[in-house]
Amino acid sequence: MAASKVTVDVEGRTLALSNLGKVLYPETGTTKGEVIQYYTHIAPVLLPHLADRPVTRKRWPNGVAEDSFFEKNAPRGTPSWVRTAELPSPGSTKDRDTVVYVMADDLATLVWLANLAVLEIHVPQWTVADGVATNPDRLVVDLDPGEPANIIQCCQVALLLGELFDEAGLPSYPKTSGSKGMQMYVPLDRGVTDDDVSAYARGLAQQLERDHPKLIISRMERAARGGKVFIDWSQNNAAKTTVAPYSVRGRSAPTVSTPVTWDEVEKAARSTAKTRLPLQFDIDDVLGRIDDDGDLLAPMLDQAHPLP
Template sequence: MESFFEVNGQELRLTNLDKVLWPREGFTKSQLIKYYLEAAPYLLKYLRNRPVVFQRFPGGIQEKGFYQKNFPLEGPSWVKTFSINSRSSSKVTRYILVEDVQTLAWLGNQACIEIHPWFSSLQSLENPDFAVFDLDPMEESTFEQVCSVSLTIRDLLVKVGLKCYPKTSGSTGLQVYVPLKPRYSYEEVRKFVSYFCSLVHDIHPQITTMERKVDKRQGKIYLDYLQNAWGKTINAPYSIRPHPGAPVSTPLLWEEIQQGNITSSSAFHLLNIKERLEAKGDLFEGVLTGKQSIDGILENLMVSK
């Protein structure tokens, strides 16, 4: 079955709208597309002008999905793209640019359930405009511990005059963003995040780890700083996730974390995110508007060497 809809003046051919993508809940492709249309005013801000990678689940989340970087040959001519040369080979990737609501709707029709933008924009591909502390709990970690670690990150950054913004990963952890002026290399940003992760680990040695190998993390919260690298991506704010319940990666208030109001990373999902957005608005706006300098911190790191 196929249907034709006009979205923002563009006619779209949508297929298999009754395809169930989340079997336990019965959520369909139609509901995924509807979410993208409703969330577009929030979601698009964090996708525009960036290379984007997607995870697609055409058979639903119970089947193995796949990542897609390259624009498909059969894709519509009106979707904008941007080509980037690989640093390790002669390969060229033609990334999709998500600039408008009709592209979001088309992605929904492709069963794109995860959306992962770069840390940098097209204007400054070599210079990320945010850093991310990705808190990835292992099997023995609790969400309460994840919240405690995130508050430590906040407190350390506040001491050096930096603002940061938390969001649920939509899986099991939290992610803390630090907006930056796009003038630092990925290596500098990674060193900045690594330094603060080391401080956090010194404070919470019993529940955190910086060990890269999963089998050596001893069930602790992994402080992932390596994601801050050229070509790496992270799930976008308001991106829906391919997990039971259709959780949404959702920006939070620090007060919500401190007061224990958020009990899991999947607290917000397809059925309650609209109410959340209507009540709170975009809590992540500062990531886009409040770009910050880390000159002094990097200088101190160089001196300490």
């Protein structure tokens, strides 16, 4: 096992990293040190997608076989150099309720979080400017399969939804969730509220449910989702967060929420796989993809489109 604690310099910040040899993924033997190494290597493409977004973290201090917890507030002992933002809690009924969010703007903060056994990083569809939350700068839909539906059916739905976005003149970008489903992003120009975006996304989901009732559901009832793909339009609510691109997931293996091409989505939608499902990527796969193709979501960062 690696030394229990080592001190490292990360872009001028001194960090004490502990228990690097601790196994966080028993099935694969993946250690905390390997998770930190992944986040270090993926940082150049991950950080632009976290810029100015408050991060909600999901931590597994004793590995994925043990309990986890979500964390919004900056934890006790947060270094003074970590950027934070105190904001009203979006889901609160009391205006005075606030959350002191961590803003993961740099590599040192990312490494510090990974050392706390933060595996998953979740972000909202809005950013912080001058200490205030902005209007959303993107639309997101979460495609959630109800068993026995899986990623294959999610890809079929993504293609249908992509056609609607194309007809509206909106570019859309798919990524896997790193778990069972996938998400799609549309970059927006901040000219509308989260309620406007939610209403638009809900309308598209309802339209596709009417057209493909055996494949798609837009309603929240879990009992009705069996064998269908739920188009979760509610992720656009200001109180909701979505797993960030390139975030590791707390599954049995260190899978990653991975941007994919539309060619990959089309191929997966035609798949007949029964065991090894398509579009399943772990930390090693993703680093290889970045070396080959760069960040497939990078074009989205420079776009802003009005909502129809």
